Amino acid sequence: MSLILAMDASSSACSAALLRRQNGDDEIISRFELTPREHTRKLMPMIDEVLAEAGVKASELDAVCYGRGPGSFTGLRIAAGVAQGLAYGLGRPLIGVSTLQALALGGFLRHQYRYLFTALDARMNEVYAAAWHIRENRPVALMEEAVLPPERLKFPKGHDDHDWVGLGSGWSLWDAMPAEVQAGLGLCLTDVDPAAADMAVLAADAFDAGDIQCPHDVQPVYLRDQVAWKKAR
CATH class of the missing domain: 3.30.420.40 (ATPase, nucleotide binding domain)
Structure with a gap:
């Protein structure tokens, strides 16, 4: 134990x-x-x-x-x-x-999401972001955690055709995010911590x-x- x-x-x-x-x-x-x-x-x-x-x-x-x-x-x-x-x-x-991995795990445990793009508002017009794939019931990183302007967000190379879910306060900067990221998200939840x-x-x-x-x-x-x-x- x-x-x-x-x-x-x-x-x-x-x-x-x-x-x-x-x-x-x-x-x-x-x-x-x-x-x-x-x-x-x-x-x-x-x-x-x-x-x-x-x-x-x-x-x-x-x-x-x-x-x-x-x-x-x-x-x-x-x-x-x-x-x-x-x-x-x-x-x-x-x-x-x-914190970003924990956010992804919560999305899986409570909603069974498997491709998760976590983003937290970093202030100063930036976000903390990382992308995850659930394997063996745990989030595995598909990109390194980074702080960057929302307009520079992009899906991990070779993974842009999955059914992505955005989690976290960083997605409140939606209007500044690239069109391809907006189009690739099946769901976006900003009110999770x-x-x-x-x-x-x-x-x-x-x-x-x-x-x-x-x-x-x-x-x-x-x-x-x-x-x-x-x-x-």
């Missing part, structure tokens, strides 16, 4: 989840709330709630996970700080999970595979360099 605590503050949503995996079956207890600018106040109570509901002490955890990005600069720092603090204090490994429950599943996979790291080795993924300087501009 493995117990994974996951948390995310990378978007307008704040979430925490406790996953118990036993004999290949996952039991997940989670909290999810849209709380813009309240992540600092909400995250720790959510963590306490999922642990209490599961009847699990923090000392029983096997690993800690957080949404490593891309996403909100401030939100990523909040989740990273809490996750690293817990992992250090408990002497447990820390697993960083892609990454969730700790989906991150916990990916983290449990990584833990089972031995793909774990020490807390100090896991860093947020911003994709954009010099974030603070660019915002000041």
Whole structure:
């Protein structure tokens, strides 16, 4: 059995989840709330709630996970700080999970979409984007995660004829996206955010595979360099 605590503050949503995996079956207890600018106040109570509901002490955890990005600069720092603090204090490994991959997994688990183009609003007229294909019930990347203007979005080479679904806040910049991308999307959902429950599943996979790291080795993924300087501009 493995117990994974996951948390995310990378978007307008704040979430925490406790996953118990036993004999290949996952039991997940989670909290999810849209709380813009309240992540600092909400995250720790959510963590306490999922642990209490599961009847699990923090000392029983096997690993800690957080949404490593891309996403909100401030939100990523909040989740990273809490996750690293817990992992250090408990002497447990820390697993960083892609927010874009978690978004894709959620689209598959809840709606069975198999070709997913995830995009999050990166502000400054850019989006964080990646494309995924579901294989063996998990999202496999068809392109590297990138930050770019919406007008530069394109389907992965050789995969433009699939029934694509767009997920995430980045698709709110629809009018700026290329006509071929608009024509190739069968469905577009902008009101979905990454969730700790989906991150916990990916983290449990990584833990089972031995793909774990020490807390100090896991860093947020911003994709954009010099974030603070660019915002000041």
